[in-house]
Amino acid sequence: MNPQSIKVACSNCNLRELCMPLGLNAEDLELIDRMVAVRRKVKRGASLFRNGEVFTSLYAIRTGFFKTSIASEDGRDQVTGFQMAGEIVGLDGIVNDQHTCDAVALEDAEVCVMPFEHIESLSREVPALQHHMHKMMSREIVREHGVMLLLGSMRAEERLAAFLLNLVQRLHARGFSQSELILRMTREEIGSYLGLKLETVSRTFSKFVEDGSVEVKQRHVRIIDTDALRRIVNPQALL
Amino acid sequence: MNPQSIKVACSNCNLRELCMPLGLNAEDLELIDRMVAVRRKVKRGASLFRNGEVFTSLYAIRTGFFKTSIASEDGRDQVTGFQMAGEIVGLDGIVNDQHTCDAVALEDAEVCVMPFEHIESLSREVPALQHHMHKMMSREIVREHGVMLLLGSMRAEERLAAFLLNLVQRLHARGFSQSELILRMTREEIGSYLGLKLETVSRTFSKFVEDGSVEVKQRHVRIIDTDALRRIVNPQALL
DNA sequence: CGACACCTTGAAGAGGTTCAAGAAATGTGG
DNA sequence: CCACATTTCTTGAACCTCTTCAAGGTGTCG
Secondary structure (H helix, E strand, C coil), rough: CCCCCCCCCCCCCCCCCHHCCCCHHHHHHHCCCCCCCEEEEEECCCCECCCCCCCCCCEEEEEEEEEEEECCCCCCCEEEEEEEEECCCCCHHHCCCCCCEEEEEEEEEEEEEEEHHHHHHHHHHCCCHHHHHHHHHHHHHHHHHHHHHHHHCCHHHHHHHHHHHHHHHHCCCCCCCCCCCCCCCCHHHHHHHHHHCHHHHHHHHHHHHHHCCCEEECCEEEECCHHHHHHHEEEEEEH | CCCCCCCCCCCCCCCHHCCCCCCCCCCHHHHHHCCCCCEEEEEECEEEECCCCEECCCEEEEEEEEEEEEEEECCCCCEEEEEEECEEEEECCCCCCEEEEEEEEEEEEEEEEEEHHHHHHHHHHHHHHHHHHHHHHHHHHHHHHHHHHHHHHHHHHHHHHHHHHCCCCCCCCHHHHHHHHHEEHHHHHHHHHHCCCHHHHHHHHHHHHHHEEEEEEEEEEEEEEEEHHHHHHHHCCCC
């Protein structure tokens, strides 16, 4: 494709708190600026990397929204996550030096390309960065545990409620509304992530609307009653 | 409890190929021997660590068999994995300096305790170890992607077949039979891992027996027709 | 404006769960 | 070492949730 590229620095990036370790001194920051080789733009619908491609870099999302998905040999497809600004994609590629999933932009996006060899060598010099890397990978493992709980033990309503709450929470952490969001993905993609068919996702949205807990107009969702959603996810625990 | 402890060295451990990076020189090996602080025995049914406990160390399993599980606030329980000799547990604890799951021994076990601070400082000196750590975490992420595919898109028979094939494959890599295995976990634990009820697991075993693809006598399983199981997991792809 | 992708809703059907009972294995204490 | 209690496993029948199939509606983009 056309890897439209721009040279940049982390040290004065407004997403630094999301991507980078805190409390670095000026010296370390200068080193870390070398971590990002270039930026790369990815058009909506295009892929950042694909299953089978050689792994060279991790990617920090600057703008835009991605999905990652894997395909079984017989063509079934599973969305493994949705990623937004400040989040890292590509960790799957480290084990075997090639990517095992696809990362596709769901809206025009820009990412910081961080060659993994840079990251490893810098990590040896900057303990804070090393620890940060470990935390990021551990965080991803823990996130996936949560998805396993969702897929393994929750019913459709619980899954969708948990999904919505998780999305707004992450958006809110980025300065967006606590109650309004625009879905960047189709019902089918939501369904794939949640282990449901798109019709079930649609019906469950309709049910939430009937109950008065959310308003839905296509991709635009407004959460009316957050607690109601919380109660759905967590029948007992919450009040 | 009683952390019955013995001092030991990785350099002459027979599981080294499973836990440790390959191709280390004598010098590095000597350093790495310092990584394992002590060994610890865990009795069947006892836990190695529990959700909420402070994270200090990763654990390499020397002998025995573990399950890891998380609990939702309302008491639901999800088994997130089964671990055997040479595998590492505890990665979940790195993000927040405390464990987010329980690790319980399903048979008497012994683990190597590797204080995470040792690992991090050694990693800075031994690039091969650093890269090994990254690979291990990435491998765990990729494994969980596979579980998500299983939970999100497979039917009961496919899940159980995939589970059995995965287990024998790992056991075989450790010198055990390709076709016979003893399940260390209950039907309920299998069900929890696979997102099924224990009755469904039992029924599905019975179906496999009827079909002549496996023999089952309680926890003892003999796989008669591996290809049949493969075809179940992968309807199209395989011949 | 027309074509296409996406979403909603209904009705029928399948797969898995729930509830229940009994059998088999395992562990414990006398 | 045996008897009993407990846990684990199997199987049946009714039920329920989600899926499948189908049709029509809505939105979007060239």
